[in-house]
Amino acid sequence: MGRLFGTDGIRGIANEDLTCELATQLGRAAAQVLTNKSNRHPKVLIGKDTRLSSDMLESAMAAGLCSIGASVVNLGVVPTPAVAYLVEKYKADAGVMISASHNSYEYNGIKIFSGDGFKLPDDLEERIEDIILGKTDISREMAAEDGIGTVTRADNAVRDYIEHVKSTVHFALDGLKVAIDCANGSASATAKALFTELGADVVMLNDQPDGVNVNAACGSTHMEGLIEYVKTHEVDAGVAFDGDADRCLMVDEEGNFVDGDFIMAICAMDMKSRGKLSKNTVVGTIMTNLGFQRFCEENGMDFEATKVGDRYVLEEMLLSGYNFGGEQSGHVIFRDFATTGDGQLTACQLLSLMRRREAKLSSLSGLMQRYPQTMLNIKVSPEGKLNFYTDHKVKAAIAKASDTLGADGRVIVRPSGTEPLLRVMVEGKDEELIGKLAQDVAKVIEEELT
Secondary structure: OOOOEEEOEEEEEEOOOEOHHHHHHHHHHHHHHHOOOOOOOOEEEEEEOOOOOHHHHHHHHHHHHHHHOOEEEEEEEOOHHHHHHHHHHOOOOEEEEEOOOOOOOOEEEEEEEEOOOOEOOHHHHHHHHHHHOOOOOOOOOOOOHHHOOOEEEOOOHHHHHHHHHHHOOOOOOOOOEEEEEOOOOHHHHOHHHHHHHOOOEEEEEOOOOOOOOOOOOOHHHOOHHHHHHHHHOOOOEEEEEOOOOOOEEEEEOOOOEEOHHHHHHHHHHHHHHOOOOHHHEEEEEOOOOHHHHHHHHHOOOEEEEEOOOHHHHHHHHHHHOOOEEEOOOOOEEEOOOOOOOOHHHHHHHHHHHHHHHOOOHHHHHOOOOOOOEEEEEEEOOHHHHHHOOOOHHHHHHHHHHHHHHHHHEEEEEEEOOOOOEEEEEEEEOOHHHHHHHHHHHHHHHHHHHO
16 A cells, blocks of 8 residues: 555545545544544544545544544535634544545545644654554554544534635625536535625526536536536626535636636735735745736736645745635635635635626636646556656656747646646647647657556
């Protein structure tokens, strides 16, 4: 067994890679690492998304936690950022989210939050892994007969989260008609009430989860349906979430796609104009569009880039005292309000901004010019994923493409943190050229690493 944790928790095919046994082990190990040994019954929250396997893994995780003596509080179906918020509000020692985010239903995953609502840093994940893999002695014994933990349910979890997001909005959404694609995921439990109570006229799409339809041709990874709906109906914006609603992508009133970089550009500029952007700096990743970086330069804002993953964006924000950042994929972090990316909070902030400025989304997103990007995903073997770092032919192909682009573009190839893929991204001013270069690099990867 290799490394368990990827860029966003543990993830795999449920009942195959991510088994009940592993979830139980993870519960035990997490309790040992994250809780105070003097606390006989540490409290751990568990939330989940709508996929079929979430109930099974919730029960297995709870069993592991209870066997160590933890008191488990089930939150039910909630967004990932709800767990991050509620773990602190409910004064819990840790929080767990069972979700595979944007992946299809056969996948599932487990994300862990510490008691302050932040995703675990690498060193704590490694300690948990070491316990599961038998690389360290178990530091906390199994609970005695009278010390076994219990499981209860937090009936107000959804309402408490909705009220929190509402509290961050200071200009109501009255007069806005919004189409909301819930991806048949966690937002199905919260979005209608949230946006309606803020005053929006909402049209709900893909909010009827059945366990297997999460992210199925819908949500933030399949924007075609929402784009078509906006083009054929009179709405002010379309909003799409992923399976656990920690990311948000949008469609303007003309049917144009608005990704995370555009969302960040709009919100960062507004925050700067109001003196709310800490140190006039936005944190993104190496995948953030070059157009966004140029936008920051032209408007007196600094840009800091991290590794891909909202956890790394947040780490840089905390380290340097920044309060805004995110990813092109739609993970946007408003640190003044949240400890992780929150799709619904992001949508509320942007829609409220539109109302406050009486502006259409198309005019706001026009502030930034996006450089064309080509993204290819190449399926590779586990060995190929590892050999990527040392394969000379692949490195030469990347260097050749980079030299061709020069200062007007870039090539980024990276392993996926959640899937057996290498992701090739080529960016530049000439769309035809970047497409050809991406294919050239992909061909060498396929020859060498698949």
